[in-house]
Amino acid sequence: MTISAADLKDALTAVRETVPLVHCITNYVTVNDCANALLACGGSPIMSDEPEDVADITSICGGLVLNIGTLNQHSIEGMRVAGKRAAELEHVIVLDPVGAGASALRTATASELIDTLPITVIRGNMSEVKAVAGAASSTRGVDVNPDDVVTDENLAESAAFARELAAKLDAIVAITGAIDIVASADRAVAIRNGVALMGKMTGAGCALSCLVGAYVTANPASRLEAVVAAIAGEGLAGQIAASRMGELDGNGSFRTYLLDAICNMTAEQLAAGALVEEL
Amino acid sequence: MTISAADLKDALTAVRETVPLVHCITNYVTVNDCANALLACGGSPIMSDEPEDVADITSICGGLVLNIGTLNQHSIEGMRVAGKRAAELEHVIVLDPVGAGASALRTATASELIDTLPITVIRGNMSEVKAVAGAASSTRGVDVNPDDVVTDENLAESAAFARELAAKLDAIVAITGAIDIVASADRAVAIRNGVALMGKMTGAGCALSCLVGAYVTANPASRLEAVVAAIAGEGLAGQIAASRMGELDGNGSFRTYLLDAICNMTAEQLAAGALVEEL
Amino acid sequence: MTISAADLKDALTAVRETVPLVHCITNYVTVNDCANALLACGGSPIMSDEPEDVADITSICGGLVLNIGTLNQHSIEGMRVAGKRAAELEHVIVLDPVGAGASALRTATASELIDTLPITVIRGNMSEVKAVAGAASSTRGVDVNPDDVVTDENLAESAAFARELAAKLDAIVAITGAIDIVASADRAVAIRNGVALMGKMTGAGCALSCLVGAYVTANPASRLEAVVAAIAGEGLAGQIAASRMGELDGNGSFRTYLLDAICNMTAEQLAAGALVEEL
Numbered sequence: 001m002t003i004s005a006a007d008l009k010d011a012l013t014a015v016r017e018t019v020p021l022v023h024c025i026t027n028y029v030t031v032n033d034c035a036n037a038l039l040a041c042g043g044s045p046i047m048s049d050e051p052e053d054v055a056d057i058t059s060i061c062g063g064l065v066l067n068i069g070t071l072n073q074h075s076i077e078g079m080r081v082a083g084k085r086a087a088e089l090e091h092v093i094v095l096d097p098v099g100a101g102a103s104a105l106r107t108a109t110a111s112e113l114i115d116t117l118p119i120t121v122i123r124g125n126m127s128e129v130k131a132v133a134g135a136a137s138s139t140r141g142v143d144v145n146p147d148d149v150v151t152d153e154n155l156a157e158s159a160a161f162a163r164e165l166a167a168k169l170d171a172i173v174a175i176t177g178a179i180d181i182v183a184s185a186d187r188a189v190a191i192r193n194g195v196a197l198m199g200k201m202t203g204a205g206c207a208l209s210c211l212v213g214a215y216v217t218a219n220p221a222s223r224l225e226a227v228v229a230a231i232a233g234e235g236l237a238g239q240i241a242a243s244r245m246g247e248l249d250g251n252g253s254f255r256t257y258l259l260d261a262i263c264n265m266t267a268e269q270l271a272a273g274a275l276v277e278e279l
Numbered sequence: 280m281t282i283s284a285a286d287l288k289d290a291l292t293a294v295r296e297t298v299p300l301v302h303c304i305t306n307y308v309t310v311n312d313c314a315n316a317l318l319a320c321g322g323s324p325i326m327s328d329e330p331e332d333v334a335d336i337t338s339i340c341g342g343l344v345l346n347i348g349t350l351n352q353h354s355i356e357g358m359r360v361a362g363k364r365a366a367e368l369e370h371v372i373v374l375d376p377v378g379a380g381a382s383a384l385r386t387a388t389a390s391e392l393i394d395t396l397p398i399t400v401i402r403g404n405m406s407e408v409k410a411v412a413g414a415a416s417s418t419r420g421v422d423v424n425p426d427d428v429v430t431d432e433n434l435a436e437s438a439a440f441a442r443e444l445a446a447k448l449d450a451i452v453a454i455t456g457a458i459d460i461v462a463s464a465d466r467a468v469a470i471r472n473g474v475a476l477m478g479k480m481t482g483a484g485c486a487l488s489c490l491v492g493a494y495v496t497a498n499p500a501s502r503l504e505a506v507v508a509a510i511a512g513e514g515l516a517g518q519i520a521a522s523r524m525g526e527l528d529g530n531g532s533f534r535t536y537l538l539d540a541i542c543n544m545t546a547e548q549l550a551a552g553a554l555v556e557e558l
Numbered sequence: 559m560t561i562s563a564a565d566l567k568d569a570l571t572a573v574r575e576t577v578p579l580v581h582c583i584t585n586y587v588t589v590n591d592c593a594n595a596l597l598a599c600g601g602s603p604i605m606s607d608e609p610e611d612v613a614d615i616t617s618i619c620g621g622l623v624l625n626i627g628t629l630n631q632h633s634i635e636g637m638r639v640a641g642k643r644a645a646e647l648e649h650v651i652v653l654d655p656v657g658a659g660a661s662a663l664r665t666a667t668a669s670e671l672i673d674t675l676p677i678t679v680i681r682g683n684m685s686e687v688k689a690v691a692g693a694a695s696s697t698r699g700v701d702v703n704p705d706d707v708v709t710d711e712n713l714a715e716s717a718a719f720a721r722e723l724a725a726k727l728d729a730i731v732a733i734t735g736a737i738d739i740v741a742s743a744d745r746a747v748a749i750r751n752g753v754a755l756m757g758k759m760t761g762a763g764c765a766l767s768c769l770v771g772a773y774v775t776a777n778p779a780s781r782l783e784a785v786v787a788a789i790a791g792e793g794l795a796g797q798i799a800a801s802r803m804g805e806l807d808g809n810g811s812f813r814t815y816l817l818d819a820i821c822n823m824t825a826e827q828l829a830a831g832a833l834v835e836e837l
Contacts, residue, residue: 027605028307028586028589028605029589029590029593029603029605030590030593031307031308032308032309032311032312032481032482032590033590035308035309035481035482036480036481036530036531036534039478039479039480039481039530040479040529040530040531044422045308045481046378046381047306047307047308047348047349048349048378048382049349049351050349050350050351050352050384052352052384053350053351053382053384053385056381056382056383056384057378057381057382060381069605070605070606070607070608071608071611072607072608072611072632073608073610074351074353074632099604099606099615102604102614102615102618103606103611103614103615104614105608105610105611105614106611143602200597200598200821201594201597202590202593202594202597202603203590203593240527244527248798248802248815248818248819248822249818250598250817250818250819250820250821250822251594251597251598251817251818251821252594252598252813252814252815252816252817252818252821253814253815253818255531255594255814255817256531256532256534256535256814257527257531257532258531259529259530259531259534260527260528260529260530260531260532261527261529262529263479263529263530263531264527264529307586310586310587311587311588311590311591311760311761314587314588314760314761315759315760315809315810315813318758318759318760318809319758319808319809319810323701324587324760325657325660326585326586326587326627326628327628327657327661328628328630329628329629329630329631329663331631331663332629332630332661332663332664335660335661335662335663336657336660336661339660353630353632519806523806534810535810535811535813535814536806536810536811537810538808538809538810538813539806539807539808539809539810539811540806540808541808542758542808542809542810543806543808
């Protein structure tokens with residue numbers, strides 16, 4: 001079983017045709033990028049973190065994204081309430097454990113959400129995912145620890161770790177970096193799209209978790225393929241954005257070009273440009 | 280009595296000349312766009328939602344914008360306190376009922392603010408305004424319900440609804456969409472500026488409520504004309520932004536171009552490009 | 559003793575080589591610009607304001623930036639806890655007293671932070687710095703009061719004020735405006751980079767405080783030079799951004815170009831373009 005060009009096309013097309021409404025409880029640093037990325041891909045965003053508001057909001061949506069950057073006691077309670085309601089409605093739930101491992105509160109919150117909610121997809125860098133898995137690791141703030149970077153040398157081992165964690169949590173595990181890994185209990189896919197410039201702007205990861213939310217919501221019968229399409233799609237958009245960069249352009253223009261490329265991405269473009277390999 | 284080119288020119292010129300300082304209690308998704316849109320039009324923004332801070336801040340401003348997106352118990356209390364002080368000072372108060380109808384808390388908060396504060400202008404899409412009016416409606420998150428879209432077919436009926444609500448609330452009612460309606464108790468104006476791309480970025484509506492705040496603050500003697508100028512102006516800026524779009528541009532570039540066009544808009548440009556019709 | 563081209567080059571190079579991790583507790587209006595400016599200059603941002611989270615986060619960083627725009631009771635407590643931990647670790651602490659003088663809470667919070675924490679640098683406009691100093695002033699929201707603008711006529715007097723305050727607080731005082739002043743107890747430097755367009759976008763000041771945080775963290779042995787390099791660097795980036803402005807460009811494009819120019823700034827460019835004068 002491998003990911004085909006048709007799988008990727010279908011995943012993108014389903015997002016554009018169904019306009020999945022995604023409820024995001026996310027940090028205030030990159031929330032605007034999250035909303036615009038959702039609109040760019042063909043979905044529709046709604047943000048709400050107030051515990052008294054979130055159950056109603058999540059009820060009218062198809063998916064829920066929980067991102068623990070700039071978490072606070074109030075928004076954590078909002079995540080609990082929204083997650084409980086999303087679980088009752090069998091909605092997609094994506095967890096982005098931003099900075100897990102960097103603070104006790106972030107690690108504990110990510111762990112609590114995993115233990116209490118039927119998470120559909122976890123997406124983070126390797127340091128964050130290791131922290132969530134209880135594996136020994138140390139993070140460098142919200143960036144991956146250099147020791148944790150996925151390389152060709154440790155790819156097989158990293159994929160095995162991701163599959164094991166996916167089995168343990170009954171979730172799709174997406175570890176993103178220079179090489180991305182998407183794994184379920186019995187499958188693992190490597191993705192080699194993307195450019196280093198994506199690390200020079202804030203929010204590429206947060207936006208990606210929202211794209212994953214939209215893709216999985218729109219493709220309930222092929223969730224792993226949907227996650228792969230979302231990640232390959234953002235990486236490919238990054239490549240297109242990088243190819244537009246003029247001499248005076250920097251991370252400001254890159255941020256704009258990335259959104260533009262997500263917005264203009266066609267199913268054919270994604271299928272032709274995705275660098276996906278079943279492991 | 281009709282809106283003339285001179286009315287529109289005067290409204291814009293007054294904003295540029297008086298630099299109205301507008302206090303915004305608004306959501307954290309689009310707050311940066313709100314601040315930059317206020318600066319672009321010639322006003323000056325200040326944001327504050329802490330109940331202990333807002334009375335002082337509102338006191339040094341000329342207008343107050345209350346936007347209930349990402350509301351929370353703390354910011355709702357901030358809206359109450361700021362609104363009370365703004366009322367005492369007879370400041371302009373604009374209400375943007377983001378997502379009213381989508382959750383009980385949002386509908387109740389919008390209703391409470393309308394019942395307790397002398398709101399000058401309510402600006403929302405038709406679903407939100409219907410929710411605020413207590414009319415039967417259902418919203419699709421923060422977007423208008425397709426059944427509620429204003430069209431040429433229902434324009435007269437929609438304008439009558441807006442006028443009635445304006446009379447009931449003693450406020451200007453601005454319902455924005457493909458065709459915008461601005462109504463007081465005895466007048467209604469349709470505006471046909473704007474482009475569909477404005478729905479592909481987050482924040483065009485939130486920014487518009489802030490522009491309305493600046494325009495009405497700067498034009499106390501001609502409030503309806505001011506609201507019309509602000510709405511026609513943003514719509515025209517959207518058209519200018521759309522005309523700049525290159526092949527690779529998407530909603531990222533459009534967001535930038537929209538701000539640029541608001542920033543560069545002249546009184547003559549507005550008067551020449553506004554598509555305004557007294558109903 | 560004067561600031562040399564080599565001092566400026568060294569300061570920028572140290573930021574690029576050491577990638578200082580800066581913890582920001584800042585307002586939600588411009589937080590995205592703050593994060594992208596830190597990435598652009600060569601640093602790395604992490605945002606957290608929850609009192610239970612901030613001590614862990616600050617511990618893994620090298621510097622802390624406290625910005626009181628959109629402060630609330632919860633984030634003020636976060637500033638206290640983070641500041642205490644940063645002080646124990648002898649980290650750089652930068653205070654940006656946004657809107658001090660505009661509300662009692664903002665003035666009191668800025669004063670409390672100054673009284674209780676070993677602040678390394680205070681950066682604000684003259685009205686804010688005067689409010690912090692307890693001097694008579696009145697602010698116009700988050701903008702400088704016209705009466706407080708630093709000019710050639712009052713430059714010597716303004717520099718004397720800055721030096722006195724620096725001595726009293728045992729901190730570097732950076733007063734930014736058309737002419738910027740950076741002072742320690744025994745030195746004062748004037749900087750004449752920058753363009754008026756920087757006042758047409760929100761966040762240039764907030765981002766600058768973060769750049770100052772990164773520069774001082776990366777240059778512990780030459781703090782005054784580091785502050786001067788950060789301020790001259792952003793001003794020069796503003797000039798470069800202004801020179802890119804096309805006919806249709808406004809504050810949207812300028813915001814992007816400013817980040818771009820910070821991102822692409824070389825040590826040679828900074829040394830050649832900085833307009834710095836020891837007073």
